[in-house]
Each structure stands twice: as structure tokens, then as C-alpha cells.
Amino acid sequence: MGRKKLKALYIRRLVQLIVLAGIILIPFYSQNPYQWSPSRIVLGHLPPPRVLPVSGDTWAISFGNFTLIHPLAFVDYIVSTKSIYLPLIGAVVIPLVLTLLLGRIFCSWLCPMGFIFELNQKINNLMGRIGLRWSFRIRDYRFVFFTILLIAAFFFAIPALSVFDPPHILAREFMFIFTHHQVSLTGTLFILIFLLIEAFSVKRLWCNRLCPSGGGLSLLGAKRVLxxxxxxxxxxxxxxxxxxxxxxxxxxxxxxxxxxxxxxxxxxxxxxxxxxxxxxxxxxxxxxxxxx
Ligand code: SF4
Ligand code: SF4
Missing domain, CATH: 3.30.70.20 (Alpha-Beta Plaits)
Incomplete structure (x- = not known):
């Protein structure tokens, strides 16, 4: 018999919870919503200063003057602007090296939407047991969508990858809620629709078959050592x-x-x-x- 090992799941859940808490708490504290209101701005009051020296989300995050950006945010930026902002090279080194060495651990260990989709999979399992699951076959379109978005970023000069990056979508929703006191219909619908489809139909449909960011990270981590x-x-x-x-x-x-x-x-x-x-x-x- 092999030796019993510490379950990777325990550490992974802890990391996922910390990231999820971060993308909720950062906009909550950095914008101080209880003191912010459009009427005060109209009256000439500036928004209160940031409470936290941390800003951003999983796409790009700053701790004071130290910034990290997602490798695909770097690619998205270069392709859409056709230029290289030199400080971004320093910001992408750590995440890029980690992806090259460890593969797409961003998806399984950090992505807060991946975490939510994982929990949703338990509903999918339950639906399967009680006969309420309708499955269908679908090919892997992750690389196709990744390529299409890069082409769109190049020709339309828009950060197309960031628009369809689910953790960034989720973080944007929290930012909207805490700074503008509103939700964006497109972002919320996107998340809800995929949660519903994955609960009653193909398990992990987004991560497994559609996610352009997952496709890009798969390619970057193809020669990983972990x-x-x-x-x-x-x-x-x-x-x-x-x-x-x-x-x-x-x-x-x-x-x-x-x-x-x-x-x-x-x-x-x-x-x-x-x-x-x-x-x-x-x-x-x-x-x-x-x-x-
Ligand atoms: S869990 Fe997989 S690897 Fe482990 S004994 Fe069963 S079949 Fe083999
Ligand atoms: S994705 Fe890889 S590490 Fe995770 S269960 Fe499947 S084979 Fe194992």
C-alpha cells in the first residue's frame, strides 16, 4: 500500500477561498462604498481615499507599487495595442514562469469561477442521480475561441480576451456592485446561464470545452514540469x-x-x-x- 498523503484539495480550497475573498474585499474596501454616492460627487465631494493599498483582480493586481498581471492579460494587451509597455514585462514574469513550469494551475488552484463551477458540479451529480440531467456531446472549442479573440483583439484593437475571462467577469461584477451600486446584465447573465447549463447538463462545460483563457493557458503550459x-x-x-x-x-x-x-x-x-x-x-x- 502507498503512503497516505495530504489531500491537495484542502490546500486548493483554501487558496481558492482566499482569491474569492480577495476579489470581493478589494473593491469593497478600496472604494469605501458607504461613503461614496453619486449625489455627493455632484455636490463636489471627491470619493474618499482608498482604504487598501491593493487594487485589481485576477487579471491584474497591484500591491502598492508591485504589480502582477495574468500572462493572457499581457498577450491581450500586446495584440490589441500592438505595443509593449515596458513595466508590464516585469509584472508578467512571475505569473508567466509559474504557468510555463506548473501548467494551467491558474484554472484549478486560483480561478474563483472555476471554484464556483466545481461546487456547481455537485448539483450536476445530484441531477444525474435523480434523472434530471440532459447531456449532449460537444467538441473542445477552447483553442478556437482563444484564436478568434486574439484575431478580434488585433483587428479591432480591443482587449477581447479580458471580456470573456470568467474570473475577470466575476471580479468586474463585484467592482460594479461596490462602486456603482449596480450589476451588469451581460456579466451576470453569462455567469447564471453557465451555472444553469452545467447544473442540468454537461458537467464543467465552460472549463472543459469553451474557456478561451483555459485554452491559452493550456498552450502556455504545454511543456510544464509539474x-x-x-x-x-x-x-x-x-x-x-x-x-x-x-x-x-x-x-x-x-x-x-x-x-x-x-x-x-x-x-x-x-x-x-x-x-x-x-x-x-x-x-x-x-x-x-x-x-x-
Ligand atoms: S484510483 Fe486510479 S490509480 Fe488509484 S488504484 Fe484506482 S484506478 Fe489505480
Ligand atoms: S485534471 Fe488532471 S490532475 Fe485533475 S483529476 Fe484529471 S487527470 Fe487528475
Whole structure:
């Protein structure tokens, strides 16, 4: 029997909760909504100063003078403006290196919408059990949408990727609520529609098949060094890892020397967590190609 390990899920949930709390609390405290009102501005009162030295969200965040930006925000900016603002290079280095080395962990470990979609998957499971789930087959359009948005950003000079980045959409909604006391119909409808579809139909539809940001991050992390690894000697072929994988990647295939769709695997670690004999673990190092 393999050694029992700390579940990645516990750490992942903690990180996801901190990020979600951040995108709610940052606009709440930085704009100080209780002292802000349009009528006061009209009367000549300026909005109160920021309470927090932190601003931004998962797309770009500043701690005082220290800024980090999402790798795709950097790409979006360059493609839409056809220029490079030099300070942004420093801001993207850490997130870019992390993505290149660790893959699209942004999706599984940081994205607050991914977190909400994960919780929503439990409703999908329940609907499946009581026969209220209607599933349909749909191809993976993530790379297609990613390419279309980059083309749109180039030709129309708009940050098209940011418009369809779900965590940025969610953060924008909180910003609207706390600064303008309103919700945007497009952003709210987008989120609600996908929550409903995923509850009653295809599980994790957005992350699995449609998310352009997920597609872009998959490409950036294609040669990552953090991967899951299977110890074939330990595997008892119980199939629990296949059931746990949110993208139906069937990690049990690794025990038969068959590849999974590594571009889609986001290192969530759910397969590792459920394995009763700890046959799956995280591994740092280049992935070995499986000989046919
Ligand atoms: S959960 Fe573990 S033992 Fe079961 S099939 Fe997957 S790797 Fe093998
Ligand atoms: S294969 Fe494992 S780590 Fe990869 S997405 Fe599926 S459950 Fe997560």
C-alpha cells in the first residue's frame, strides 16, 4: 500500500477561498462604498481615499507599487495595442514562469469561477442521480475561441480576451456592485446561464470545452514540469481516479501506458486525492513520452 498523503484539495480550497475573498474585499474596501454616492460627487465631494493599498483582480493586481498581471492579460494587451509597455514585462514574469513550469494551475488552484463551477458540479451529480440531467456531446472549442479573440483583439484593437475571462467577469461584477451600486446584465447573465447549463447538463462545460483563457493557458503550459504520475505497480484498477477527474481524462489509462490529454489536465490533483493506494502523485520533471 502507498503512503497516505495530504489531500491537495484542502490546500486548493483554501487558496481558492482566499482569491474569492480577495476579489470581493478589494473593491469593497478600496472604494469605501458607504461613503461614496453619486449625489455627493455632484455636490463636489471627491470619493474618499482608498482604504487598501491593493487594487485589481485576477487579471491584474497591484500591491502598492508591485504589480502582477495574468500572462493572457499581457498577450491581450500586446495584440490589441500592438505595443509593449515596458513595466508590464516585469509584472508578467512571475505569473508567466509559474504557468510555463506548473501548467494551467491558474484554472484549478486560483480561478474563483472555476471554484464556483466545481461546487456547481455537485448539483450536476445530484441531477444525474435523480434523472434530471440532459447531456449532449460537444467538441473542445477552447483553442478556437482563444484564436478568434486574439484575431478580434488585433483587428479591432480591443482587449477581447479580458471580456470573456470568467474570473475577470466575476471580479468586474463585484467592482460594479461596490462602486456603482449596480450589476451588469451581460456579466451576470453569462455567469447564471453557465451555472444553469452545467447544473442540468454537461458537467464543467465552460472549463472543459469553451474557456478561451483555459485554452491559452493550456498552450502556455504545454511543456510544464509539474504533472501527475502513476505508479503502475500500486494501481488496483478501481477506477476511482477516472470518476474523480472533472474533465473525464481517464487517468487510469496511465496504468496501461496510455497517454491522457495532458493539454487539458490542470493539475487539480483530484485523481491523486481519491486513489486508495496512493498510486498517483505529483511529479516534478519533464514528462516522459510513452513508447507505443
Ligand atoms: S484510483 Fe488509484 S488504484 Fe484506482 S484506478 Fe486510479 S490509480 Fe489505480
Ligand atoms: S487527470 Fe487528475 S490532475 Fe488532471 S485534471 Fe484529471 S483529476 Fe485533475
Amino acid at each position: 504533472n501527475i504520475r502513476m505508479d503502475k505497480e500500486l494501481c488496483i484498477k478501481c477506477g476511482k481516479c477516472d470518476d474523480a477527474c472533472p474533465y473525464d481524462l481517464k487517468p487510469m489509462m496511465l496504468s496501461e501506458d496510455r497517454e491522457i490529454d495532458w493539454l487539458k489536465c490542470d493539475n487539480c490533483g483530484l485523481c491523486r486525492d481519491v486513489c486508495p493506494v496512493s498510486a498517483i502523485s505529483y511529479h516534478l520533471g519533464m514528462r516522459k513520452r510513452i513508447e507505443k
